Amino acid sequence: xxxxxxxxxxxxxxxxxxxxxxxxxxxxxxxxxxxxxxxxxxxxxxxxxxxxxxxxxxxxxxxxxxxxxxxxxxxxxxxxxxxxxxxxxxxxxxxxxxxxxxxxxxxxxxxxxxxxxxxxxxxxxxxxxxxxxxxxxxxxxxxxxxxxxxxxxxxxxxxxxxxxxxxxxxxxxxxxxxxxxxxxxxxxxxxxxxxxxxxxxxxxxxxxxxxxxxxxxxxxxxxxxxxxxxxxxxxxxxxxxxxxxxxxxxxxxxxxxxxxxxxxxxx
Numbered sequence: 001x002x003x004x005x006x007x008x009x010x011x012x013x014x015x016x017x018x019x020x021x022x023x024x025x026x027x028x029x030x031x032x033x034x035x036x037x038x039x040x041x042x043x044x045x046x047x048x049x050x051x052x053x054x055x056x057x058x059x060x061x062x063x064x065x066x067x068x069x070x071x072x073x074x075x076x077x078x079x080x081x082x083x084x085x086x087x088x089x090x091x092x093x094x095x096x097x098x099x100x101x102x103x104x105x106x107x108x109x110x111x112x113x114x115x116x117x118x119x120x121x122x123x124x125x126x127x128x129x130x131x132x133x134x135x136x137x138x139x140x141x142x143x144x145x146x147x148x149x150x151x152x153x154x155x156x157x158x159x160x161x162x163x164x165x166x167x168x169x170x171x172x173x174x175x176x177x178x179x180x181x182x183x184x185x186x187x188x189x190x191x192x193x194x195x196x197x198x199x200x201x202x203x204x205x206x207x208x209x210x211x212x213x214x215x216x217x218x219x220x221x222x223x224x225x226x227x228x229x230x231x232x233x234x235x236x237x238x239x240x241x242x243x244x245x246x247x248x249x250x251x252x253x254x255x256x257x258x259x260x261x262x263x264x265x266x267x
Contacts, residue, residue, distance in 0.1 A: 002029035003186055004053055004154070009062035010211075011048055022048045023256060024211040026062070031185040032153075037197035039084055039243060041205030047158050048192045049212065054078050054156045076077060079147030083159040085139040087131040093118060094127040097145045117145040121175065137168040143174070154186045162192065169193075170228065173200055194243045198236055199226060206246040215246050 017120055022045040030053070038046050042056040051057045052064055055078070062183055066077075087096045094114055101110040120129055121141040131139055140160055147155060157176075161169040173196055180187055191197050197204045204218045220239055222230050232238050 021211040045212030077150035085143040
């Protein structure tokens with residue numbers, strides 16, 4: 001049985017211009033321990049889909065199940081990471097990481113766990129620093145540590161590296177892979193970057209323009225553990241090309257093989 005499953009899910013919301021159909025007839029399953037990425041054009045409902053998986057929204061039609069159970073059964077077992085780190089500026093690194101345990105008034109040695117996560121994510125020595133004293137990549141590490149504090153089964157990540165420069169983004173992706181390989185938590189990762197999605201994932205979901213539908217789900221059959229060397233592999237490039245063909249207009253997707261290789265490596 002899949003860990004998370006959406007069956008015939010649609011979502012419509014009200015806007016000033018009228019009803020907006022964000023998602024239509026989504027069928028998707030997420031396996032335990034899987035790294036699944038979602039790509040698609042802006043406005044196609046990727047973030048909405050993530051919110052439905054996490055229980056932050058309810059579908060207009062269809063069902064969302066966690067281990068076959070009710071939607072609200074999964075909420076305590078899920079951690080969220082967003083594009084903006086959303087750190088409280090008046091709290092130190094350590095206190096930002098500790099926030100979930102304090103909000104829920106949980107007992108236990110969460111301070112020790114928080115320190116261990118900070119060290120694991122390369123922030124040892126910055127426990128007493130404030131967000132304004134950190135780089136963008138460091139702030140995102142704090143956000144990931146905060147999401148991991150309660151040891152969730154699932155991490156839902158909404159373009160967590162979208163605001164970072166290319167070098168920092170690549171480094172953060174590799175750090176995330178290291179965390180995933182060590183914990184085998186289930187990760188659902190939304191991104192605009194096809195190369196990033198293919199490098200990180202077991203499967204990549206390609207969505208259409210709004211109303212968002214699943215056009216295809218592409219498996220990524222590359223050996224693990226992975227490094228950026230995998231981006232030279234023909235199997236990697238083939239999946240990237242397939243995803244580009246799925247999402248781009250025909251005239252944009254019809255590039256030469258050499259041009260495709262160059263653009264994918266530098267995206």
